[in-house]
Amino acid sequence: MRWDREVGVLVFGAGMGGMTAALIAAHEGLDVLLCEKTDQVGGTTSTSAGTVWIPGSSQAMRDGVPDNVDDARRFLAAEIGPRAEAAREAFLAAGPAALDYLDARTEVKFTAPPRHPDYHSNQPGRALAGRALAPLPFDGRLLARDFDRVRPPIAPFMVLGGMMVGKLDIPALLKPFGSVANFKAAMTLLLRHATDRLRFSRGTRLVMGNALVGRLFYSLRQRNVPISYDTKLVELVRGNNGIEGAVVDIGTARQIIRAKRAVILATGGFASNATLRAEHLSGLPIAHSQAFAGASGDGFAAARASGAAIDDRHTSPAFYFPSSLHKTAQGETLYPHILLDRSKPGLIAVNKDGRRFVNESDNYHDFAEAMLRTNTATPSVPAWLICDRSFIRDYGLGLVHPGSGEHTLRRFIADGYLHRAETLMELSGRIGIDGKNLLRSVQEHNAYAEAGVDEAFGKGGTEYNQFNGDPENKPNPCLRPIAQAPYFAVAVYPAMMGTCVGLSTDGDARVLDDSGAAINGLYAVGNDMASLFRGVYVGPGITLGPALVFAYRAVMRIARNPD
Numbered sequence: 001m002r003w004d005r006e007v008g009v010l011v012f013g014a015g016m017g018g019m020t021a022a023l024i025a026a027h028e029g030l031d032v033l034l035c036e037k038t039d040q041v042g043g044t045t046s047t048s049a050g051t052v053w054i055p056g057s058s059q060a061m062r063d064g065v066p067d068n069v070d071d072a073r074r075f076l077a078a079e080i081g082p083r084a085e086a087a088r089e090a091f092l093a094a095g096p097a098a099l100d101y102l103d104a105r106t107e108v109k110f111t112a113p114p115r116h117p118d119y120h121s122n123q124p125g126r127a128l129a130g131r132a133l134a135p136l137p138f139d140g141r142l143l144a145r146d147f148d149r150v151r152p153p154i155a156p157f158m159v160l161g162g163m164m165v166g167k168l169d170i171p172a173l174l175k176p177f178g179s180v181a182n183f184k185a186a187m188t189l190l191l192r193h194a195t196d197r198l199r200f201s202r203g204t205r206l207v208m209g210n211a212l213v214g215r216l217f218y219s220l221r222q223r224n225v226p227i228s229y230d231t232k233l234v235e236l237v238r239g240n241n242g243i244e245g246a247v248v249d250i251g252t253a254r255q256i257i258r259a260k261r262a263v264i265l266a267t268g269g270f271a272s273n274a275t276l277r278a279e280h281l282s283g284l285p286i287a288h289s290q291a292f293a294g295a296s297g298d299g300f301a302a303a304r305a306s307g308a309a310i311d312d313r314h315t316s317p318a319f320y321f322p323s324s325l326h327k328t329a330q331g332e333t334l335y336p337h338i339l340l341d342r343s344k345p346g347l348i349a350v351n352k353d354g355r356r357f358v359n360e361s362d363n364y365h366d367f368a369e370a371m372l373r374t375n376t377a378t379p380s381v382p383a384w385l386i387c388d389r390s391f392i393r394d395y396g397l398g399l400v401h402p403g404s405g406e407h408t409l410r411r412f413i414a415d416g417y418l419h420r421a422e423t424l425m426e427l428s429g430r431i432g433i434d435g436k437n438l439l440r441s442v443q444e445h446n447a448y449a450e451a452g453v454d455e456a457f458g459k460g461g462t463e464y465n466q467f468n469g470d471p472e473n474k475p476n477p478c479l480r481p482i483a484q485a486p487y488f489a490v491a492v493y494p495a496m497m498g499t500c501v502g503l504s505t506d507g508d509a510r511v512l513d514d515s516g517a518a519i520n521g522l523y524a525v526g527n528d529m530a531s532l533f534r535g536v537y538v539g540p541g542i543t544l545g546p547a548l549v550f551a552y553r554a555v556m557r558i559a560r561n562p563d
């Protein structure tokens with residue numbers, strides 16, 4: 001083999017998995033090259049909320065919401081059963097150390113919000129806080145001219161032409177004159193954004209996934225880790241000693257790079273590859289993806305061609321968001337209904353039969369799964385979120401912000417995003433669903449709202465539901481009658497968040513072949529690795545958490561063992 005270049009560790013993909021692996025490799029003194037096929041870092045990570053689910057961390061202890069690994073172990077056993085036990089133990093054992101490693105040496109820093117419950121908060125061992133950690137906001141100005149290398153967040157996470165809005169910013173921005181504190185907070189954000197826009201293409205106060213990517217990127221620059229942009233993994237080179245390197249395209253030039261210690265795949269899974277989706281999610285009516293278009297299965301396909309085994313024994317082959325679609329002449333925006341509207345009081349979701357089919361306050365993946373499940377008997381894709389005018393005033397509906405006036409509503413109605421009618425019967429006609437059933441569903445729901453108990457689906461019945469409800473709404477923070485005309489509807493579709501089917505790996509992220517043996521020199525992290533949670537959405541941050549921890553485990557193993 002004639003090599004064009006030699007490095008110690010060759011990492012593909014500059015998202016959470018790849019950037020973390022490259023960063024730790026550099027800190028361990030390994031000669032590392034990070035290859036990214038686009039001209040920006042971040043992948044889907046940059047558009048995410050940036051939450052990592054890692055039990056028992058010192059950050060949780062420091063922030064006053066201690067969690068412990070034994071409880072997490074019980075919780076995972078209840079949620080997933082005996083599947084992937086060895087990998088789970090590896091994850092639980094290394095999680096706190098991986099966070100401490102980054103915290104001590106880099107700018108990759110997290111905080112534990114005072115409340116952020118696991119998604120099935122009625123299970124034994126569940127945590128209400130302390131397991132889901134959020135990245136600290138990041139000042140993008142520190143990246144100077146490289147700021148534009150950070151892939152921007154999705155449009156719904158920004159306002160005013162590029163100002164990022166985190167969950168905690170929303171109250172002040174919605175009610176700037178509500179209190180002195182609100183006014184000060186809103187003014188600080190707006191002034192900062194105005195000055196940013198004099199020098200930068202968008203706001204530089206980064207939160208959520210963009211803050212995480214900014215922090216990883218800044219730390220990589222501090223360490224002078226080489227990043228080769230426009231450099232695409234084409235295929236792996238397998239020799240007598242396992243994986244020895246890779247063929248890459250750098251722009252239009254092909255090169256063969258030797259990896260003396262290891263190749264780490266972190267190309268983001270295959271959520272955006274229609275062919276692989278058809279193969280592994282066959283029969284599911286999923287036409288949309290919230291994942292980055294570059295998550296096209298390159299690492300997955302290259303490893304498979306080199307003899308890697310696939311792990312597809314998952315409860316769900318992928319994770320999803322219910323998403324609404326806004327189409328205009330300028331393009332399409334997909335809005336993920338994560339937590340801001342569905343869970344709030346005064347909204348139901350119905351299918352074509354006009355019937356409810358799910359607890360609307362449950363997490364986004366479970367909601368979308370219920371759509372897919374119900375759809376096998378009754379058309380439920382799309383499903384419809386139904387509410388009245390007071391709901392939009394108080395909570396908004398998808399892209400329609402809370403407090404929106406008539407002009408905004410008319411614009412969204414004209415675009416076909418929002419549907420409005422003076423009666424529920426008329427609304428059902430507009431959206432093509434069963435009107436009598438819709439009327440009955442709303443009447444039933446309203447009776448549950450009066451009583452405070454949703455006898456049909458238990459909306460508002462778990463701590464997770466209540467966390468995303470409205471605490472001011474009594475007796476149930478997730479239930480209030482839908483009673484004041486006009487009525488509104490928006491369609492939601494299941495959209496890919498990321499794949500669970502992925503490469504089969506061991507507890508150190510080594511890729512396995514069909515016999516279960518590790519392929520020498522080959523590792524997979526992030527969504528290239530099969531989901532640790534086997535397609536069960538246990539809590540916030542369950543893709544980025546393992547991406548971080550297994551990047552750490554992989555590199556520590558490489559540093560210890562030359563393979």
Ligand SMILES: Cc1cc2nc3c(=O)[nH]c(=O)nc-3n(C[C@H](O)[C@H](O)[C@H](O)COP(=O)(O)OP(=O)(O)OC[C@H]3O[C@@H](n4cnc5c(N)ncnc54)[C@H](O)[C@@H]3O)c2cc1C
Pocket residue numbers: 012013014015016017018035036037038040041042043044045046047048049050051052053154231232233234266267268269290291292294295296297298299336497498525526527528540541542543544545547
């Ligand atoms: C709106 C939204 C919110 C989310 N919020 C969360 C959250 O809060 N917590 C959580 O855990 N998960 C969240 N997710 C999911 C999470 O973002 C992804 O699962 C995660 O980012 C995947 O990380 P990764 O490192 O595997 O891939 P990515 O971040 O997608 O990075 C992969 C990189 O590989 C590059 N690449 C692809 N092919 C090649 C190739 N051939 N050669 C070189 N480079 C290549 C891509 O260009 C990309 O930059 C969210 C997703 C969305 C859409």
